Amino acid sequence: MRLILASQSPRRREILRKFFDSFDIVPSAVSEESTAENPVEHAIEVAKRKALDVYTRYGGVVIGADTIVVLDNMILGKPRNKKEAKEMLRSLSGKIHKVITGYCIVREGEEITGYEITEVKFRELKDEEIEWYVSTGEPLDKAGAYGIQGKGGILIEWIKGDYYNVVGFPIKIILELIDLGFKLS
Numbered sequence: 001m002r003l004i005l006a007s008q009s010p011r012r013r014e015i016l017r018k019f020f021d022s023f024d025i026v027p028s029a030v031s032e033e034s035t036a037e038n039p040v041e042h043a044i045e046v047a048k049r050k051a052l053d054v055y056t057r058y059g060g061v062v063i064g065a066d067t068i069v070v071l072d073n074m075i076l077g078k079p080r081n082k083k084e085a086k087e088m089l090r091s092l093s094g095k096i097h098k099v100i101t102g103y104c105i106v107r108e109g110e111e112i113t114g115y116e117i118t119e120v121k122f123r124e125l126k127d128e129e130i131e132w133y134v135s136t137g138e139p140l141d142k143a144g145a146y147g148i149q150g151k152g153g154i155l156i157e158w159i160k161g162d163y164y165n166v167v168g169f170p171i172k173i174i175l176e177l178i179d180l181g182f183k184l185s
């Protein structure tokens, strides 16, 4: 069965490519708003919308995912501009937050949903560090305004849990695909 990643994220593509040889990529264009009552439900709802959008057009086995950063029960999505990126980084400084990725795999009308939570502790950041990091341009397409896999790694004191989950593609998805019969490359 054809495997399709419903994502424009280069990070998700790279992680999936580490484990599986052949799959297609079809980005979805759905809204990332939701009426969910809590962050986990929100991430799953959006992931499901992404996967179903592509599944209804192409069929196959479709994976959708949504990554959010949650600080004190507030969802930080992708910053809209540099000012918002600086505010997000200031609010994360010195604190522990959660990175939640909700995912959905759709095949033959059946949906498998799940999520992973990783805790991340930021160092106390100096204003100059925030200025420098935002000037690199890295924060703009990323939830919480940082990328752990890039220069943003320097902002972090520790993480607890699945590293790949922070980048946007938890290992749980790989395990689900193995259960569905896909072979590791």
Ligand SMILES: Cc1cn([C@H]2C[C@H](O)[C@@H](COP(=O)(O)OP(=O)(O)OP(=O)(O)O)O2)c(=O)[nH]c1=O
Pocket (backbone or CB within 6 Å): 006, 007, 008, 009, 011, 012, 027, 028, 032, 050, 065, 066, 067, 068, 069, 078, 099, 141, 142, 143, 144, 146, 147, 148, 149, 166, 167, 168
């Ligand atoms: C916290 C964090 C997020 N991110 C990224 C992962 C996601 O790509 C992005 C969150 O946005 P998402 O809406 O989950 O994904 P996306 O818009 O990039 O791609 P698509 O909806 O097409 O699947 O932030 C990192 O790359 N590194 C990090 O450390």
